[in-house]
Amino acid sequence: MTALRYVKAVRTRYINSLEKEINSAKDILNQDLKSVDIIKTKNEVNTCVQMLKKYSDTVEIQCEKYISALGENEDDEKEIDKVMDEDMSLCDRATRFVSLLEQLSTHIVSQLADKKDTEEKVLHQKSSKGS
Numbered sequence: 001m002t003a004l005r006y007v008k009a010v011r012t013r014y015i016n017s018l019e020k021e022i023n024s025a026k027d028i029l030n031q032d033l034k035s036v037d038i039i040k041t042k043n044e045v046n047t048c049v050q051m052l053k054k055y056s057d058t059v060e061i062q063c064e065k066y067i068s069a070l071g072e073n074e075d076d077e078k079e080i081d082k083v084m085d086e087d088m089s090l091c092d093r094a095t096r097f098v099s100l101l102e103q104l105s106t107h108i109v110s111q112l113a114d115k116k117d118t119e120e121k122v123l124h125q126k127s128s129k130g131s
Contacts, residue, residue: 004069011062015087018055018094024048025097029104033111042108049101056094063087 025048031041066083070076 004066007062007066007069011059011066011087014055014058014062015090018052018059018090021048021051021055022090022093022097025052025101029097029100033108038108038111042105042112045101045105045108049098049105052094052098052101056091056098059087059091 024044028041028044028048033041063083067080070080070083
């Protein structure tokens with residue numbers, strides 16, 4: 001029974017961590033890109049994507065360990081179904097946020113490239129006028 005409590009506690013810890021990262025993803029996605037440091041935001045996006053993937057994978061592993069620790073007891077069948085539904089739902093949410101963050105990252109890269117092109121054109125025009 002001690003092993004079951006330990007596995008359950010570890011699973012809960014990673015679920016909480018994944019939920020925290022999902023909330024971070026929501027915050028990042030709700031930012032107005034015009035009013036933030038775009039490079040800092042890109043770094044936040046990359047970090048959040050990595051953490052979402054890491055914690056999602058770990059939650060899946062801990063779910064399997066928890067189910068294994070519960071055993072094959074029929075009384076635990078409802079608990080197993082509940083755990084699997086909760087964990088898979090959470091991991092699916094994390095996957096959706098990873099996709100949204102990756103789209104945002106692509107948009108940010110595009111914005112940075114456009115900004116760089118504009119700056120280069122301005123510098124070229126200034127140097128042409130100065131000659």
